[in-house]
Amino acid sequence: MIRELTVKNFRGFEHLEIPSLSNFNLIIGKNNVGKTALLEAVFLNVGQLNTATPIKIQSFRGINAQKLSNEFLWGFMFNKVNLSETIEITSIDNINHIRALKINFERSNISKGQANPKINEVVASESVHSTDISNDVLKFTFRKDNDPSEYSYGKIQDGEIIYDNLKTSDLYGIFCTSNRQGRSTENAERFSSIDIKGQQTDLINILQKLEPRLKRLLTVPIGPASYIFGELDFGRAIPIQLMGEGISQLITIALAIMTAKGGIVMIDEIENGIHYSVMPIIYDSIIELAKRQGVQIFATTHSYETMKSLFRVFEKKDLENFSIIRLDRNDNKIDTKVYHDKNDLKIIFDENWEIR
Amino acid sequence: MSLKIEKEKILIVEGTDEERIFNVLIGKHLNNSDIQILPIGGKTQLINKLRILCSVSEFNKVRSLGIVRDADEDFNGAFESVCDSLRANSLSIPSGPFIKTNSTPSISVFITPNNSSNGAIENIFWEVINQTNISSCITNYFQCILTNTGSNPRSIYKGYMHAYLSANIDNPSLRFGESAENGLWDFNDNCFNLIKSFIANI
Numbered sequence: 073m074i075r076e077l078t079v080k081n082f083r084g085f086e087h088l089e090i091p092s093l094s095n096f097n098l099i100i101g102k103n104n105v106g107k108t109a110l111l112e113a114v115f116l117n118v119g120q121l122n123t124a125t126p127i128k129i130q131s132f133r134g135i136n137a138q139k140l141s142n143e144f145l146w147g148f149m150f151n152k153v154n155l156s157e158t159i160e161i162t163s164i165d166n167i168n169h170i171r172a173l174k175i176n177f178e179r180s181n182i183s184k185g186q187a188n189p190k191i192n193e194v195v196a197s198e199s200v201h202s203t204d205i206s207n208d209v210l211k212f213t214f215r216k217d218n219d220p221s222e223y224s225y226g227k228i229q230d231g232e233i234i235y236d237n238l239k240t241s242d243l244y245g246i247f248c249t250s251n252r253q254g255r256s257t258e259n260a261e262r263f264s265s266i267d268i269k270g271q272q273t274d275l276i277n278i279l280q281k282l283e284p285r286l287k288r289l290l291t292v293p294i295g296p297a298s299y300i301f302g303e304l305d306f307g308r309a310i311p312i313q314l315m316g317e318g319i320s321q322l323i324t325i326a327l328a329i330m331t332a333k334g335g336i337v338m339i340d341e342i343e344n345g346i347h348y349s350v351m352p353i354i355y356d357s358i359i360e361l362a363k364r365q366g367v368q369i370f371a372t373t374h375s376y377e378t379m380k381s382l383f384r385v386f387e388k389k390d391l392e393n394f395s396i397i398r399l400d401r402n403d404n405k406i407d408t409k410v411y412h413d414k415n416d417l418k419i420i421f422d423e424n425w426e427i428r
Numbered sequence: 429m430s431l432k433i434e435k436e437k438i439l440i441v442e443g444t445d446e447e448r449i450f451n452v453l454i455g456k457h458l459n460n461s462d463i464q465i466l467p468i469g470g471k472t473q474l475i476n477k478l479r480i481l482c483s484v485s486e487f488n489k490v491r492s493l494g495i496v497r498d499a500d501e502d503f504n505g506a507f508e509s510v511c512d513s514l515r516a517n518s519l520s521i522p523s524g525p526f527i528k529t530n531s532t533p534s535i536s537v538f539i540t541p542n543n544s545s546n547g548a549i550e551n552i553f554w555e556v557i558n559q560t561n562i563s564s565c566i567t568n569y570f571q572c573i574l575t576n577t578g579s580n581p582r583s584i585y586k587g588y589m590h591a592y593l594s595a596n597i598d599n600p601s602l603r604f605g606e607s608a609e610n611g612l613w614d615f616n617d618n619c620f621n622l623i624k625s626f627i628a629n630i
Contacts, residue, residue, distance in 0.1 A: 101485075376430065402488065409485075411483070415476065419477070423431055425484065426431060426433075427484055428485075
């Protein structure tokens with residue numbers, strides 16, 4: 073579990089420190105203060121040497137690799153789009169392990185021919201063309217505790233994006249975007265992996281809190297994509313998306329938590345599709361599942377009902393495991409306010425203080 | 429409905445009775461819409477409520493913070509207690525009651541009834557009642573209680589207030605806060621000059 077997080081020169085954060093994180097961290101704040109960016113920072117840190125993550129988080133925002141230039145592909149994650157700075161994302165976990173990630177541009181020292189073909193990944197399509205003649209490479213430097221630093225690279229070359237030394241992280245991280253598009257296949261893959269472990273019943277039990285008629289889940293391939301279908305009490309199966317946005321959101325979150333055992337799940341706009349009246353029961357399920365799986369949660373919300381429902385659920389369990397983190401823009405700088413004291417949280421929600 | 433900072437000037441009062449009194453005094457009598465009145469649910473809550481207030485993102489828009497609390501039986505202790513709460517929340521501390529700090533937000537404290545003696549907000553209103561014939565009825569009533577039971581309410585002026593309100597011809601069940609909303613008090617009376625001066629200076 074990440075206990076402390078420091079972010080430098082990433083997106084809108086020049087220097088952001090969060091000194092006390094919990095098992096469940098709810099991130100709040102006005103528009104454009106960096107709530108999603110904070111999730112992205114955690115995702116990058118968890119991904120360690122995964123140089124493909126920057127393009128992935130950009131696609132979460134709906135920006136796809138249509139133009140191959142350093143600035144377009146990677147520049148927007150640098151504070152003030154200043155590519156000469158170094159992004160630093162450092163986390164310290166609850167047993168004091170330090171994970172320090174640095175991202176910067178430097179003069180090329182790899183070429184397509186030198187890259188290890190086994191780990192070299194090409195993501196650009198043939199239809200996009202390089203407009204960048206720079207030799208700069210995106211460099212990831214990752215260090216765990218006092219271990220030697222490790223490196224990975226991303227580079228635009230011959231109209232393609234090439235990666236060198238991509239490595240799998242030792243920590244599982246899953247990002248649930250606020251955008252519902254493109255979730256189907258990922259969800260279907262995750263469902264298959266938990267189904268073969270015999271965990272379908274656990275998932276059904278959670279979903280039945282929102283849709284009691286649900287009997288069984290199955291994956292259905294349609295063209296290149298796969299979908300999860302749910303069988304209802306009238307004997308027919310229908311795509312899970314047709315059971316409503318709430319079920320869609322819940323299955324995405326539940327599958328992420330069940331897949332990321334011992335890891336971290338980031339949920340952008342956790343309240344999406346969930347009616348306020350069922351929030352307590354849904355959030356209780358998510359919290360219980362995360363606890364069983366040993367998963368730490370970072371979630372964003374704009375919803376007061378969500379904040380209050382989560383507080384009430386934790387109030388009955390253990391408020392030590394709940395923090396609300398507000399991001400504020402002050403004089404063009406982003407500051408944080410962490411609400412963790414249980415007496416303060418009780419006053420806030422008993423009296424309906426507006427802290428967003 | 430959520431509780432949020434809506435104005436640049438905040439007046440913190442002890443409870444809902446005070447909130448209603450000051451709403452009438454400030455909003456209707458002084459016709460001042462620049463001050464937000466915030467009841468904190470009792471004087472012991474000041475330190476906690478200040479902590480929450482200071483944590484709210486809009487707090488950086490607050491220019492002035494006024495605090496009104498009763499002296500009760502210990503005027504000096506009441507002021508010191510307010511200062512302790514301010515200090516614990518890294519807010520400026522005025523050198524005395526009725527003295528405004530030169531900080532942002534500015535801080536000013538009024539210890540009722542008059543920034544120099546023990547008592548409560550009801551004492552101010554008692555001064556108004558004391559100018560009428562009914563005051564002796566009330567003091568005689570409590571003297572009678574004392575003679576026959578050997579004791580009086582610890583806060584005698586709060587008792588006086590209840591007795592006075594219970595004698596209201598139209599509505600004998602009015603609470604203190606409601607009495608202002610029902611127009612029982614003439615805020616033009618000189619007895620209110622000091623508190624009005626404090627409010628004008630927040």
